[in-house]
Amino acid sequence: MKLSEDFIKQTKPLLEEQWNDFVEALEQPSPTSIRINKGKYTKTEAYSEPVIWCQDGYYLAERPSFTFDPLFHAGAYYVQEASSMIIGQVFQQYVGNDTVKVLDLCAAPGGKSTHIASLITPDSVLVANEVIRNRANILSENIIKAGHPNVIVTNNDPADIGKLTQVFDVILIDAPCSGEGMFRKDTQAIEEWSLANVQLCKERQQRIVADVWETLCPGGILIYSTCTYNTHENEENVQWMKDTFGAEVLPLDLPDEWNIHGAFNSGNSVYHFLPHLTRGEGFFLAVLRKTGDSEDETDFAPKKSKKQPKSKSISLDSVYKNWIKGNEKYSFFERSGSWFAFPERNFDFFEYIVSQLKLVSAGIRLGDVKGKDFIPDHSLAMSQTLNKDAFTLLEVDKKTAIAYLRKEALIFPDSSKGYLLLTYSGIPIGFVKNIGNRANNLYPNEWRIRTTYLPDDC
Numbered sequence: 001m002k003l004s005e006d007f008i009k010q011t012k013p014l015l016e017e018q019w020n021d022f023v024e025a026l027e028q029p030s031p032t033s034i035r036i037n038k039g040k041y042t043k044t045e046a047y048s049e050p051v052i053w054c055q056d057g058y059y060l061a062e063r064p065s066f067t068f069d070p071l072f073h074a075g076a077y078y079v080q081e082a083s084s085m086i087i088g089q090v091f092q093q094y095v096g097n098d099t100v101k102v103l104d105l106c107a108a109p110g111g112k113s114t115h116i117a118s119l120i121t122p123d124s125v126l127v128a129n130e131v132i133r134n135r136a137n138i139l140s141e142n143i144i145k146a147g148h149p150n151v152i153v154t155n156n157d158p159a160d161i162g163k164l165t166q167v168f169d170v171i172l173i174d175a176p177c178s179g180e181g182m183f184r185k186d187t188q189a190i191e192e193w194s195l196a197n198v199q200l201c202k203e204r205q206q207r208i209v210a211d212v213w214e215t216l217c218p219g220g221i222l223i224y225s226t227c228t229y230n231t232h233e234n235e236e237n238v239q240w241m242k243d244t245f246g247a248e249v250l251p252l253d254l255p256d257e258w259n260i261h262g263a264f265n266s267g268n269s270v271y272h273f274l275p276h277l278t279r280g281e282g283f284f285l286a287v288l289r290k291t292g293d294s295e296d297e298t299d300f301a302p303k304k305s306k307k308q309p310k311s312k313s314i315s316l317d318s319v320y321k322n323w324i325k326g327n328e329k330y331s332f333f334e335r336s337g338s339w340f341a342f343p344e345r346n347f348d349f350f351e352y353i354v355s356q357l358k359l360v361s362a363g364i365r366l367g368d369v370k371g372k373d374f375i376p377d378h379s380l381a382m383s384q385t386l387n388k389d390a391f392t393l394l395e396v397d398k399k400t401a402i403a404y405l406r407k408e409a410l411i412f413p414d415s416s417k418g419y420l421l422l423t424y425s426g427i428p429i430g431f432v433k434n435i436g437n438r439a440n441n442l443y444p445n446e447w448r449i450r451t452t453y454l455p456d457d458c
């Protein structure tokens with residue numbers, strides 16, 4: 001790996017006698033790791049190498065072709081860089097079972113959002129935001145596949161979100177950065193690196209934090225992370241947050257044997273993942289608390305008389321309400337012919353967010369009404385609250401599952417007519433409508449496997 005002179009000049013003094021080990025580690029292949037989505041998949045016996053700081057994280061001996069694993073598309077696991085799974089420790093140590101409103105501000109493609117969604121209580125809610133539109137769509141796809149009902153995906157600039165005052169108990173800013181920690185995974189990051197870009201990133205990070213600081217509740221937690229090593233974007237920005245906002249830096253209880261490195265040049269409790277010390281990519285993390293007493297929970301109910309979302313007809317109602325488990329805890333609503341469910345406890349909050357921000361997706365999209373038919377949506381198939389008993393299930397083999405995910409035409413002559421929920425290894429992969437001589441493939445067109453290559457077993 002060819003490191004630039006400027007990078008060496010900046011980084012070597014931070015690492016001192018560890019420099020050679022660090023450079024050697026950069027020459028090693030980067031490990032592959034996944035985080036199991038326990039809400040969907042519990043067969044972890046096949047994975048023998050746990051990521052020690054994350055109870056659902058595992059290393060894989062080699063990188064398989066995820067594209068041709070139906071369980072990947074079904075949201076059974078997320079391919080996530082191991083170091084970044086440390087976010088779970090912050091939630092365990094500072095959130096626990098509290099009911100919280102969380103904002104993941106820079107959320108695409110969704111590694112940390114899907115992780116956070118798996119950690120918060122059902123009464124909590126996560127707003128996963130991404131400013132770049134096409135990345136927001138990828139984020140939404142990954143959120144839908146993970147299947148948590150209490151997530152809202154938005155597509156806003158941090159400045160738009162900053163207009164909401166004291167709304168969130170926890171904000172994660174996984175900031176766009178100079179990406180030094182990604183050098184061995186992404187050679188473009190090496191080419192794009194420069195001292196000028198580090199400075200630019202630092203200023204942008206400060207702007208992003210300043211934009212959303214007001215939306216954090218007093219007593220609330222700001223998690224700040226980057227995938228870079230330098231102190232300008234990390235230690236100096238944390239000090240800047242202390243100086244500018246009076247934020248308090250919170251320590252994490254991390255066992256010594258995890259080898260997570262402390263601050264390079266400040267007295268603050270901040271954390272670096274370094275590739276020669278931990279098995280993962282470079283990552284930086286700090287946890288800060290906004291000072292001031294937390295206030296009573298904000299009431300997001302609209303000021304005018306509260307209108308209850310009503311369904312169009314009773315018969316329709318009885319159909320789709322049966323499609324999710326614990327339906328008494330959900331609000332059901334319609335938008336342009338599509339029906340959705342969102343946890344009732346946070347429905348006012350959802351409506352508030354919709355009135356303020358650009359919505360990409362939220363809750364569970366149940367299906368679309370077409371004439372007398374109610375077509376179940378793929379989001380329902382992916383949902384952890386799906387009531388499987390409401391559908392005819394059809395377990396398929398890998399070949400058929402991959403054909404389905406390629407959106408090919410399928411035939412199931414021995415199965416009943418109507419909507420079938422296909423499963424692979426017992427996990428739903430999506431719906432078809434079986435009309436006898438063929439089955440209409442309802443897999444989302446934009447998500448289909450596009451490659452023409454097919455491995456032998458597919």
Ligand SMILES: C[S@@+](CC[C@H](N)C(=O)[O-])C[C@H]1O[C@@H](n2cnc3c(N)ncnc32)[C@H](O)[C@@H]1O
Pocket residue numbers: 084105106107108109110111112113130131132135157158174175176177204208
């Ligand atoms: C490090 S990545 C986030 C990774 C994500 N948290 C995950 O775990 O999958 C940073 C994100 O910030 C977004 N971003 C870029 N410029 C931004 C800006 N000015 N304000 C907010 N977000 C920005 C990028 O599009 C990118 O998706």
